[in-house]
Amino acid sequence: MQPDTAASASTAATPGTTDAPAQRLADRARAAVGRWEALLVALILATFIFGQSVSSEFLSADSFTTGSLDLSEVALMALALTLVIVAAEIDLSVASVLALSSALMAALWNQGLPLEFIMPICLVAGALCGAFNGWLVTGLGLPSLAVTIGTLALFRGLAYVVIGDESVTDFPATWTDRGFGNFAGTFVPNTMVLFAILAVAFGVLLHATPFGRSVYAIGANEEAAHFAGLRVKRVKMTLFVLAGTVAALAGIVISLRNSTAAANVGLGFELTAITAVLLGGVSIFGGRGTIVGVILALFLLGAIQKAILLSETISSYWVQIVTGALLVGSVLGPNLAARVTEARRRRPPQRPKEGPR
Amino acid sequence: MAEGVVSEAAAALVELRDATKSYGAVRALRDGNLALRPGEVRALVGENGAGKSTLVKVLGGVVRRDSGDMLVDGQSVDFHSPHDARDAGIAVIYQEPTLFPDLSIAENVVMGYHPLGSFKRIDRGAMNGQVQGLLDRLGVKLDPERPVRGLSIADQQIVEIAKALSFDARVLIMDEPTAALSGAEVERLFAVVRTLREHGAAVLFISHRLEEVFTICDTVTVMRDGAVVQDARIADMTPDEMVRRMVGRELSTLFPKQDTAIGAPVLKVHRLTCEGVFVDISFSVHAGEIVALAGLVGAGRSEVARAIFGIDKPDAGHVEIDGRRLPAGKPLTAMRAGIGFVPEDRRQQGLVMDLSIARNATMTRMRALSRLGIIGSGAENRLAREWATRLRLKFHRLENPVRFLSGGNQQKVVLAKWLATEPKVLILDEPTRGIDVGTKAEVHRLMSELASHGLAVLMISSELPEVLGMADRVLVMHEGRLTAELSRADADEESVIRAATGHVGEVAA
Incomplete structure (x- = not known):
């Protein structure tokens, strides 16, 4: 645990200060957070058992491939959204940026541009969408919830302006194969390799860089972060640009994977992505959460979806019911735990123990 | 100064006898003895963490004592909630008033107890008249119909006091009421306190400013390490003696x-x-x-x-x-x-309360601590530990949120954060x-x-x-x-x- 200085400091602490009881509360809270990821792992295992009982195909390479493919775009967007939500902001427009990116891809392809040229343009467009959100939030000081509800409609509308209700399906097979295919002969889809790379990148960014530290500080107390010389606006702007860029990337992925680019792709994906982030233990109030938790939550969502889809008796509507229940549970769980802890703390001990004096 | 209003013979309005309160293994309060008599302004002094807030919470019904007796008018009582304390005539006025900014002064005062007219409509006339009466009694000029938003902290405290009087509180507990007040406002608050005293109320006054204690209080209860260590008349005390009692050692000088x-x-x-x-x-x-x-x-x-x-x-x-x-x-x-800047509002501006001691203390040095853009918690903890030692910070673990530190130790973390930048x-x-x-x-x-x-x-x-x-x-x-x-x-x-x-x-x- 801690070296000697901490130990001596704690014994030096005056008895009667609030440190010690609060201390154990904190330890418990931390343990609970540790338990949160453990709980997700347990739920994943439970889903595995359930899935295997429903269909013998569940625990197969093939179902991993198809199950993870279905979740590719949501998973990508959830990574960037994690950072946005830890900073106590939200971006509801990501699925619309995804659609705009897909529509742009279709339109530019119809113009005869090569894909190698189109894709960077889509990413830049996504970044600009994010920058627009970021400017409304940081420049004009508007709440991100309202702003991105607005741009959710705005960007989706733009997508329809760009391509109408057409769709483009004649992308070159070299690229669609990449979108749909597996990585170097394994059962892991290429999109999951892309996800893994981005997950590591975002994990390092959030957990091991000054930028990530700033994100947590801003999410927990924006004013104090500002007073500590952190560039709050710049950090938030960067987060929205990242979210937009990753959403555009997801738009490229979904277009290639389905060999279809259109304006109506990814409807409602933003809610699934946010579900994954919150289920992963990220606080909707900001300042708390880990990338690992979100990855586990994505895994859980994917496993549940696959299990229910493989089942012949359970209607696929249950996917929504179960994820909805899990989301409510993920918000309710920590709250209940805190209340139980608090109640236990308030109850006077039966026999007052002598503190070390 | 205040003389002769307190008579030792007068029965206590509220009294605590040998009250204790433990949080797990830590005894936050022991030997909790305190009596408040009509017409008495009593100071409650002690260092942060001395147990003052626990004692106040017990009196206010926020926490329950583990043992000992609580008497109201000589009758043994047991508070289960702040509501019980209020019904017994005990009101706690906190440092930061908790009012509804968009409602009028009168509405805030009678909140929950509106005078009702026919068909259970709120009788605005009666409400405003009643509140005007209370404000007059306190000798302050405030319009009951104006909204609370925009009132100074001092005026908001007056509204809180009026609220306490509206349900006939006979015991007022004021938790550091003067911390955010200017000199003139403090003077007016003291005038109100004197008025309350004349009407036979008992006031428990918590303050870190000793000169105020000597100005307004009749008696004093000194706490140290969770226990009441002295109960005396102010007239029998000197500021030096009081400080000595609070810290339990001699302080050569406060300002060296x-x-x-x-x-x-x-x-x-x-x-x-x-x-x-x-x-x-x-x-x-x-x-x-x-x-x-x-x-x-x-x-x-x-x-x-x-x-x-x-x-x-x-x-x-x-x-x-x-x-x-x-x-x-x-x-x-x-x-x-x-430039280093230790701001006024420690909890809101100085620290991110939910983040750890280490993260807060190194927040200004993140770039210097990172190598190739990666920041290691090892480097973070080393720097935080170095400053914690230099500033003699009392803490349990560097990973714990600063929220759990006492006010003084929190301020040390803020200082560490800025001194680490070598300003x-x-x-x-x-x-x-x-x-x-x-x-x-x-x-x-x-x-x-x-x-x-x-x-x-x-x-x-x-x-x-x-x-x-x-x-x-x-x-x-x-x-x-x-x-x-x-x-x-x-x-x-x-x-x-x-x-x-x-x-x-x-x-x-």
Whole structure:
């Protein structure tokens, strides 16, 4: 645990200060957070058992491939959204940026541009969408919830302006194969390799860089972060640009994977992505959460979806019911735990123990 | 001063006998003995963490005692909620008033107990009349119909007091009511307290300012390490004795500013103006010098500090560090140029309460701690531990949220955060507000030591003894303007208060 200085400091602490009881509360809270990821792992295992009982195909390479493919775009967007939500902001427009990116891809392809040229343009467009959100939030000081509800409609509308209700399906097979295919002969889809790379990148960014530290500080107390010389606006702007860029990337992925680019792709994906982030233990109030938790939550969502889809008796509507229940549970769980802890703390001990004096 | 109102014979309105309260293994309160008699203003003093808030929480029905007796009018009682305490006539008035800003004063006062007319409609006339009566009784001029939003903290406290009176509270517990008040406001609050005393109420007054305790209180309860260590009449006590009781040891002096060689000017503020807040502020702070910025709350001192550090953008004027002009409104640039800023509101501005001690203490050094853009928690903890040791921080683990530290220790984390940047100028806004006497002395010693190593210190303080004890030079602000610059020799209570009130010859507080 801690070296000697901490130990001596704690014994030096005056008895009667609030440190010690609060201390154990904190330890418990931390343990609970540790338990949160453990709980997700347990739920994943439970889903595995359930899935295997429903269909013998569940625990197969093939179902991993198809199950993870279905979740590719949501998973990508959830990574960037994690950072946005830890900073106590939200971006509801990501699925619309995804659609705009897909529509742009279709339109530019119809113009005869090569894909190698189109894709960077889509990413830049996504970044600009994010920058627009970021400017409304940081420049004009508007709440991100309202702003991105607005741009959710705005960007989706733009997508329809760009391509109408057409769709483009004649992308070159070299690229669609990449979108749909597996990585170097394994059962892991290429999109999951892309996800893994981005997950590591975002994990390092959030957990091991000054930028990530700033994100947590801003999410927990924006004013104090500002007073500590952190560039709050710049950090938030960067987060929205990242979210937009990753959403555009997801738009490229979904277009290639389905060999279809259109304006109506990814409807409602933003809610699934946010579900994954919150289920992963990220606080909707900001300042708390880990990338690992979100990855586990994505895994859980994917496993549940696959299990229910493989089942012949359970209607696929249950996917929504179960994820909805899990989301409510993920918000309710920590709250209940805190209340139980608090109640236990308030109850006077039966026999007052002598503190070390 | 207050004489003879308290009679020892009078039955206590509320009394605690040998009350204890433990949180797990820690005994937050033991030997909790305290009696409040009609017409008595009792001070409750002690360092932070001495058990004052636990005792108040027990009296207010927020927590239940583990053992011991509580008596109201001689009858044994047991409070299960703040509501029970209220029904027994005990009201707690917290430092930060908790009112509904968009409702009127009257509505706030009678909240939950509206006088009703026919068909259970709220009888506005009766409500306003009733509240006007209460305000008159307190001797304050406030319109019951105006909304609470925009009222000063002092006025909001008066509303809280009126609220307490509306349900016939006979015992008022005031938790550091003067912490955010200016001299004149404190005086008015004291007038209200005296009125309450004359009407036979008992008041428990918690304050870190001993001079206030000696001004307004009749009796005092001193707490240390969770126990009541003394119960005495104020007339039988001296401030020194009281401090000794609180800390349990001798404090040679509270304000040990050493004489040091004053160097070249480091911080220069040139004609700084922010319309409607402060006007034409120019001064400089030299290396090794402690300059105090004195004045009443609301004179614009904190706003000047914020503008210097770049939190707010001034309308005109500029700031120079070592002759180099700083861009306006850029805290990061100010920080890199060598300014450290310990803000007024520790909980909201100074610290991210939910983050760990280590993260808070190293927040200003993240870039320096990172290698190739990656920051290791090892490096973070080393730096935090180094400062924790140097500032004698009392903590359990560096990974714990700062929320769980006492006020004084929290302030040390804020100081660590800024001292880690090795600043040339340190701006301290109310550096010792709400922290215990022992830590206060440590902070003063630290300031003095830093100055002797050549740091330029700009200190904002509302406590005159602190200003007079620490400062080499005192700048006084009144309504957004600098009204006086006094050398250490010229500064005394009278000259500072005169300049602060802007009325030569007329002395408030």
